[in-house]
Amino acid sequence: MAAPALVMLTHGSTDPSVAEVSHHLRYGLQTIRPSLEVNAAFIDHCPPTGPQVVSHLVGRGITEIVFVPLQLSAVTDHDPAIDAVVERVRATHPTVRFLAARPVGPEACLLRPLDERLRSALGTAHATELDGLVLSAEGRTDIRGLAMLARRARQWGTHHRLPCVLATSDGSSLGVAAAIESLNSQGRRHVAVGSFFLAPDQEFEAQARLALKYGAVAVSAPIGVDDDVLDLILARYAFAAMDLLTDDEDIRESLAVPVSAFGI
Numbered sequence: 001m002a003a004p005a006l007v008m009l010t011h012g013s014t015d016p017s018v019a020e021v022s023h024h025l026r027y028g029l030q031t032i033r034p035s036l037e038v039n040a041a042f043i044d045h046c047p048p049t050g051p052q053v054v055s056h057l058v059g060r061g062i063t064e065i066v067f068v069p070l071q072l073s074a075v076t077d078h079d080p081a082i083d084a085v086v087e088r089v090r091a092t093h094p095t096v097r098f099l100a101a102r103p104v105g106p107e108a109c110l111l112r113p114l115d116e117r118l119r120s121a122l123g124t125a126h127a128t129e130l131d132g133l134v135l136s137a138e139g140r141t142d143i144r145g146l147a148m149l150a151r152r153a154r155q156w157g158t159h160h161r162l163p164c165v166l167a168t169s170d171g172s173s174l175g176v177a178a179a180i181e182s183l184n185s186q187g188r189r190h191v192a193v194g195s196f197f198l199a200p201d202q203e204f205e206a207q208a209r210l211a212l213k214y215g216a217v218a219v220s221a222p223i224g225v226d227d228d229v230l231d232l233i234l235a236r237y238a239f240a241a242m243d244l245l246t247d248d249e250d251i252r253e254s255l256a257v258p259v260s261a262f263g264i
Helices: 014-031 050-059 080-092 108-124 143-161 176-186 201-215 227-242 249-254
Strands: 005-010 038-042 064-069 097-100 132-137 164-169 191-196
Touching: 005 050, 005 227, 014 038, 014 050, 014 176, 014 227, 038 050, 050 064, 050 080, 064 080, 097 201, 097 227, 108 143, 108 191, 108 201, 132 143, 132 176, 132 201, 143 164, 143 176, 143 227, 164 176, 176 191, 176 201
Parallel strands: 005 038, 005 064, 064 097, 132 164, 132 191
Antiparallel strands: none
């Protein structure tokens, strides 16, 4: 018996660089777990859609599928658009078993690639001074996600011994402009923005432009493809897939993920 298929689900974009992130993640996961069926699907703007991927998998005889939402800001709640996709494919394929895993979420391990992206941005901008940080996060968060993002901002600031303010694009906390202004009001004039986004989508681009307009010395690129992201996707998949499994030890072994992926 084969392990359930893994389908990463996220919003698409008319910008091909956004879809490329998901496709590169798919390649990375397939390299780590060559026996695992891995696909990327998009909710809007670009193919393939979730229903298209599911139809292809079902046509090949696959009867168990786990969706992993590629959200970095939510902990428990899925984007309603993701839940709508899952309900649609359940109605279309009543004999197939579907589960939606927890979102990837704002895990502490993602602060490492965030740091790497910001160091690169600071070097490109030839920034020589830094006295404040903003953690700019994607919207579509939930209550637990917002609390965890605030914790990540504190951890990041403590690590660098700099004040760090959380900014989200959905109004659940300060916006990036207000976050920069709050640091400016404390006398901080050299503020850098770390982008807690997975891909360079329109939401990221809008926040980056706004940050630069309000005086940020540098704005990092999104986290993108990274080993820690791959580990987290596999962890979310494995937890959800366990609910679909029998006592097949070979399958359970194939679902093993590194301890680091659990945020321990």
